[in-house]
Amino acid sequence: MAWLLRGLREGIVTTRYPKKADDYGTSFKAAVSVRAATTPSPELTGPVLSRLCPTAAIEERTGEVVIDRGRCILCGRCVEARPDIFAFEPSPEIASLHRGGLFVPEGLESDEELARLRAELRDRVKALRRSVHVRHVDAGSDGAEEWEVAALTNPVYDLQRLGIFFTASPRHADLLLVTGAGTAAMIGPLRTTYEAMPDPKIVLAAGTDAISGGLVCPSYATRNGIGSSVPIDVFVPGSPPSPFSLLHGILLAVGLLPQRGAR
Amino acid sequence: MTPQAKVEWVDPHALAVTVAERVSRGDRFAGLFATAQGDGSTLIRALLAGRGLLDIVQARLGRGAGRYPALTPLVPPASWYEREIHDLFGIEPDGHPRLDPLLLAFDANEHRRPQPGVAPMAPITSLKLDNSALPSRVAGQGLFTIPYGPVRSGVFESVEYIVETFGEDIAYLRSRVHYKHRGIESRFGDLGPDDGVLLAERVEGTASVAHAIAYCQALETLGGVEVPPRAALVRAVHAELERVASHLDSVARNAEGAGQSVAYARMTLHKERLQRLRAQLCGHRFGRGVVVPGGVAGPLLVSPTEALVALRVLEHAIGDDARSLMDTPSFLDRLRGTGVISPVVAARHGALGPVGRASGLVQDVRSERPYGAYVILGFEPAESADTGDALARQEVRFEEITTAFHLAREALDELSEREGPWHLRLPVLEGVGLGTVEAPQGELIYLVEATQGRLTRVKQRSASFHNLALFPEAFGGDVLTDFTFIEASFGLSIAGAAG
Numbered sequence: 001m002a003w004l005l006r007g008l009r010e011g012i013v014t015t016r017y018p019k020k021a022d023d024y025g026t027s028f029k030a031a032v033s034v035r036a037a038t039t040p041s042p043e044l045t046g047p048v049l050s051r052l053c054p055t056a057a058i059e060e061r062t063g064e065v066v067i068d069r070g071r072c073i074l075c076g077r078c079v080e081a082r083p084d085i086f087a088f089e090p091s092p093e094i095a096s097l098h099r100g101g102l103f104v105p106e107g108l109e110s111d112e113e114l115a116r117l118r119a120e121l122r123d124r125v126k127a128l129r130r131s132v133h134v135r136h137v138d139a140g141s142d143g144a145e146e147w148e149v150a151a152l153t154n155p156v157y158d159l160q161r162l163g164i165f166f167t168a169s170p171r172h173a174d175l176l177l178v179t180g181a182g183t184a185a186m187i188g189p190l191r192t193t194y195e196a197m198p199d200p201k202i203v204l205a206a207g208t209d210a211i212s213g214g215l216v217c218p219s220y221a222t223r224n225g226i227g228s229s230v231p232i233d234v235f236v237p238g239s240p241p242s243p244f245s246l247l248h249g250i251l252l253a254v255g256l257l258p259q260r261g262a263r
Numbered sequence: 264m265t266p267q268a269k270v271e272w273v274d275p276h277a278l279a280v281t282v283a284e285r286v287s288r289g290d291r292f293a294g295l296f297a298t299a300q301g302d303g304s305t306l307i308r309a310l311l312a313g314r315g316l317l318d319i320v321q322a323r324l325g326r327g328a329g330r331y332p333a334l335t336p337l338v339p340p341a342s343w344y345e346r347e348i349h350d351l352f353g354i355e356p357d358g359h360p361r362l363d364p365l366l367l368a369f370d371a372n373e374h375r376r377p378q379p380g381v382a383p384m385a386p387i388t389s390l391k392l393d394n395s396a397l398p399s400r401v402a403g404q405g406l407f408t409i410p411y412g413p414v415r416s417g418v419f420e421s422v423e424y425i426v427e428t429f430g431e432d433i434a435y436l437r438s439r440v441h442y443k444h445r446g447i448e449s450r451f452g453d454l455g456p457d458d459g460v461l462l463a464e465r466v467e468g469t470a471s472v473a474h475a476i477a478y479c480q481a482l483e484t485l486g487g488v489e490v491p492p493r494a495a496l497v498r499a500v501h502a503e504l505e506r507v508a509s510h511l512d513s514v515a516r517n518a519e520g521a522g523q524s525v526a527y528a529r530m531t532l533h534k535e536r537l538q539r540l541r542a543q544l545c546g547h548r549f550g551r552g553v554v555v556p557g558g559v560a561g562p563l564l565v566s567p568t569e570a571l572v573a574l575r576v577l578e579h580a581i582g583d584d585a586r587s588l589m590d591t592p593s594f595l596d597r598l599r600g601t602g603v604i605s606p607v608v609a610a611r612h613g614a615l616g617p618v619g620r621a622s623g624l625v626q627d628v629r630s631e632r633p634y635g636a637y638v639i640l641g642f643e644p645a646e647s648a649d650t651g652d653a654l655a656r657q658e659v660r661f662e663e664i665t666t667a668f669h670l671a672r673e674a675l676d677e678l679s680e681r682e683g684p685w686h687l688r689l690p691v692l693e694g695v696g697l698g699t700v701e702a703p704q705g706e707l708i709y710l711v712e713a714t715q716g717r718l719t720r721v722k723q724r725s726a727s728f729h730n731l732a733l734f735p736e737a738f739g740g741d742v743l744t745d746f747t748f749i750e751a752s753f754g755l756s757i758a759g760a761a762g
Contacts, residue, residue, distance in 0.1 A: 002587045003525050013532060024539060029546050054458040075461050076552055088546075137414050138421040140443050143758040144468025144549050147512065150418045151538075154531035168416030184387040185368060185442045186421055189413050215462050220377055220384045221367070221446035240468065242548065 014158045017244065018251055025244040029088040031069050031237065032079060034105045052078045055208075055215055061103075069094065070102040070211040073239040095236045095249035097121060099227075102211070102235055121233060124200040125254050128174050130163040132254050135173035135197065139190050139226050140183035142216075144240040145207050149177065151243045164250060170196040175253060178230065179240075181209040181216050182223040194230045202253045204234045207241050214239060268319050268697050275307070275322040275331040282309045282320055283337035289313060291613045291626075294708060294724040295334060295344035297352050299380035302326065305352055306380075309334070309341075310697075310708065310724075315632055317697055317708070330355040340612045343732040351377050366444045366761060380712075380720045383449040401427050401434045413442040420757040426743070433738045433746075438731055443761035451721035456482055456556055456692060459718055463709070464551045467725050467759030469512070472498070472505045473702030474709075474723065475554035480634060480698030481711035482556045486689040490635060493681045494558030499636035499674045500570075501541070501550040502700070503667040508537050509703030510617075510660040510667075511581070513754035517657060518588065520747030521597045529584045533577065540573050558686025567675040574675070578668040585661050598654035602737040602749030606649050612733045615726040616705020618753055620644070621659045622651035628701035640673050642666075653745075653752035660754075691716040702726060704755060725759030 015022045049058045049065070057071035058078060065085060067078075078086040097117045100108030107114075136149055152159040153166065167173050170193045178190065194203070205226055208214040213224035223229065236249035251257040273281050286292050290313035298306045303326035311318045324331060333356030334341035345356040346365040353376040356362070367377075369387050377384050407430075412423035423439040447466050451459055463478035464471040476498050483490060490498075515530035538548040544563050545553045553559055563570060588594060604614060606623035614622060627644040629637045645662045648655035692713035699708045705726030712720040730753060737749050 002583070003529070006529075006583060007525070010532075028542070054454070054461055073461065073465075074547075074551075076546075136418045138419070138443070140445050141420065141758065142465045142468030143420055143756045144471065146418055146420055147469060147538075148548075151531070151535055154535050155528045156532065156535045166418060170414075180421075180443075181445060183443055183445055184390060185444065186413065188390070189421070189442070193414050209465075215458075215465055216445050216447060216450055218383075218386075219446035219450050220386050221444050223386070239465070239551075240549070 013155050014161065015156055017247065018257060022244065025092045027090055028092055028242055028244065029074065029090065030092040030242060030245055031089040031094045031104075032067055032072055032074065032076075033087050033089040034065055034067055035085055035087055036105070052081055055212075064106075066106075067104050068102060068212075069104060069237040070099060070208065070235060071214070072237065073208050073214050092242055092244035093248045094238070094245055095234055095252045097234060097252065099211070099232070099235060102237055121202070121253070122255050125174075125202065127200060128254055130256075132164045132175060132250075133167040133173050134164060134175045134177050134250070135167055135170050135193065136177045136179070137186075137190055137193050138179050139186040139210065139229075140180035140222060141207065141209060141240075145179035145209070148240045148243050148246060149179065149206065152246060157243050157247060159247070162251070162256065164254075170194075171198065173197050174200070175202045175204060175250065176230065177204045177206055177250070178210050178226050179206045180226070181213045182226040182229060184221050184223065187223065187229045190226065190229055202233045203230050204236060204249055204253055205232045206236050206246055206249070208237050208239045211235050211237060268317050270319045270321060273320060273322050275324050275328070278307065278309065278320065278322045279332050279334045279337050282311065282334055282341075285311050285313070285320070286338055290318075292338050292340050293317060293613070293706070294729070295341050295348065296710060296722045296724070297348045297354065298712065298720045298722070299352065299378035301381065304328075305354060307331065307348070308710070312631075317632070317699060324354065329353070330357050332357050333359040335359050340729070340732065343728065351379060364441060366441050368441050377446060377449050379448045379452070379722070383446070383452060405429050406434060412439075422757045428743065431742045433741055433743060436735045436738050438734060440731065440757055440761040443757050445762065447762050448721060448723070451718055454718065456689065456713070456716070456718060459721065460554060460556060461551075463723070464549075466723055466762070467702075467727065467756045468549060469509055469756055470505065470702045470704060470707070470725075470759065472501045472550040472554060473700050473707050475551075476502060476635070477698040477700045477702070477707045477709040477723070478711070478721070479554055479556045480700065481696040481709040482689055482692060482698075483696075484698060485692050485694055485696030485711060485713060488557055488687050488689055490558050491683045491685065491687060492636075492639060493678065493683050494685050495635035495639070496674045496678045496681065497559045497563060497685075498554055499640070500563070500671050500678070501545065501553050503671040503674070504537060504541050504544075505550060506667045506703040507581075507664050508534055508541070509754065510664050511537065513660055513751055514585075514588070514657060516751035517598065517653070517748055518594065520751060521594050523588070523591065523594050526584070526588050526591070526594070533581050533584070536577060540577065543573070544570060555686055557689050558684065561685050563678075567679045571672060571675050574668060574672055581664060585664070589658075589661070595654060598657060598748055598752070599652060601653040601745045602741060602752060603739065604651040604733065604737050606651060608733070608736050609651065612736070613729070614733055615729050616701070616703070617656055617659045617663065618730050618733070619705065620647045621655035623647055623649035626706075628699050628706050632699060634700060636674055636677075639677060640670060642670065653748045656752040704759070705730060723762070725756065727755040727757070727759035728762075731755050731760045
């Protein structure tokens with residue numbers, strides 16, 4: 001009885017995302033951006049840029065400062081050192097269908113290439129309609145990613161309301177959600193899980209570690225992310241990615257996202 | 264500031280006897296680590312906790328020596344530590360009862376060992392894990408082995424439990440954690456002291472703050488720097504909230520396992536709100552970026568008064584639901600008598616954190632070796648339970664949630680009255696430093712070795728590593744359906760254990 005009353009008093013706690021933007025989601029520091037297309041001044045080249053970033057996510061490309069979100073661990077060192085150039089992005093919608101799409105301010109792939117990827121993925125996930133089953137595999141995470149993935153089932157995010165469910169068996173799974181830097185010992189189990197899934201299947205790399213290995217790579221025991229073991233369809237950066245970023249990535253993967261959010 | 268540890272040199276042949284004698288005199292065995300030296304020799308250090316201090320007993324194995332008399336026959340909790348040393352350095356502890364691979368399952372003929380302390384090795388390409396002969400300890404008719412993992416049902420960290428069973432009763436269980444071994448300790452060698460804290464935050468992601476504090480404490484001890492009181496208080500606020508989050512996670516998983524979906528929803532709702540509050544205070548849901556060597560990065564992002572109000576609301580909501588949950592017989596029945604660690608077993612192993620405190624051990628780094636804000640605030644550990652079952656562990660966690668909120672509020676109160684710098688500069692580091700804190704999982708130790716400001720060896724001993732070795736002991740007479748509760752009530756991090 002006490003449970004019931006407290007629950008009623010609480011009212012609806014579930015987010016309206018993706019139908020409506022969520023206040024918390026839009027105030028969250030989810031990624032780092034370059035303020036404007038910045039041409040490196042003479043004192044801001046090569047070694048200076050690399051000293052700003054412990055994971056070498058900042059580089060100079062065709063005369064401009066570029067951040068690779070697939071390497072960024074959101075430590076904020078660059079934002080602190082050069083607030084004139086770098087800033088935290090207050091939006092969790094940072095997933096991309098292409099590794100090159102994680103480079104800001106300008107993605108590395110052309111619009112045609114992105115459109116082709118999106119169309120290809122749309123064809124592939126057509127059969128899933130509104131029932132998507134997710135299998136999670138940890139390939140060497142630090143444990144925080146699992147908390148954020150599990151948070152998707154709490155009453156705030158309530159993944160089930162969108163027709164998305166976690167499943168135990170890879171045989172029932174449509175989407176493989178992988179966390180972690182890709183440890184040598186997890187490559188085998190990860191491949192086995194992927195191969196056990198029926199077609200069509202989608203792979204989502206959750207977190208900077210899964211995309212590039214983040215700060216824990218290079219290391220004798222890891223493979224710089226999971227990309228060399230399974231083909232990644234959707235990249236969700238973050239260290240760890242927030243539940244909203246994960247939700248955005250999953251919806252992007254299965255084509256349930258309004259087009260505005262697709263990069 | 265933690266006082267420098269006392270170091271005693273012994274001959275490798277005398278290491279086991281010396282440590283065993285110290286343990287019989289009442290010291291607690293707290294770890295055994297090796298470090299490769301540039302000249303080809305290897306240092307082996309044993310850590311002993313007693314009389315409010317951590318002491319080091321160390322021995323040098325000459326170049327090519329490769330073996331020493333094992334500690335494990337005399338000091339059983341050393342077993343996993345010696346398996347780790349065998350995996351990472353190829354050193355043979357003579358007389359060790361079972362040197363199965365623990366962290367590395369690779370073809371040792373194809374690779375040299377990682378040997379943290381010297382230059383890192385090339386990536387592993389040749390894995391060797393013999394699955395045809397799953398280790399079995401118990402023999403008998405009708406007995407079979409379930410390899411449970413590394414990919415398990417639900418959202419879990421990867422680990423394999425090898426369960427030997429007659430069908431329902433669990434006869435024996437062992438864990439294989441090498442799936443998640445990331446070679447973190449070798450990776451520290453590539454980073455400077457300032458970047459090292461970012462890696463420390465990622466060793467055990469659910470205890471980021473605790474790891475960052477322990478790592479920085481080791482540097483600060485080494486550099487002879489006392490953290491400014493304001494910084495110590497901010498650290499304590501974040502560390503205590505991290506403890507609450509971790510304990511809520513354990514409780515929620517117990518509730519989920521028992522099919523208490525309302526309780527699960529409520530507890531995960533509180534946890535989400537707590538994570539959001541943590542992000543409000545520092546910009547990160549796991550408190551990353553707060554702790555820096557010499558202090559903290561800066562002030563809290565909201566005023567202490569605002570934070571106090573938010574904490575009170577959350578504390579009351581959690582308290583109400585905790586009382587309801589502890590009043591639900593169908594739930595408590597699943598935990599009572601499940602996964603018992605008797606006080607004798609706990610004491611022999613030196614069980615850490617809530618696991619130890621639920622089995623009669625009154626120990627907590629915050630009171631044994633007070634550090635940072637706990638010197639200012641004072642801390643008395645909660646009275647320990649002694650039934651040692653999953654229920655006792657959950658009761659201890661609820662109690663610790665209350666004290667954690669209390670400490671966080673006290674720290675916030677103090678904070679509004681203090682002034683001064685947020686961090687101090689560390690000098691160029693040289694030598695060996697220890698840092699220890701009470702993480703949500705229990706005592707966490709960092710040993711940092713530096714030469715001319717460069718990190719040559721960082722060793723972390725998470726409570727998850729030490730307690731996971733105790734995990735099989737909890738399965739005396741329990742059945743497969745009890746597994747969830749035993750695992751959830753231990754509340755360990757595989758990432759922290761596998762390194």
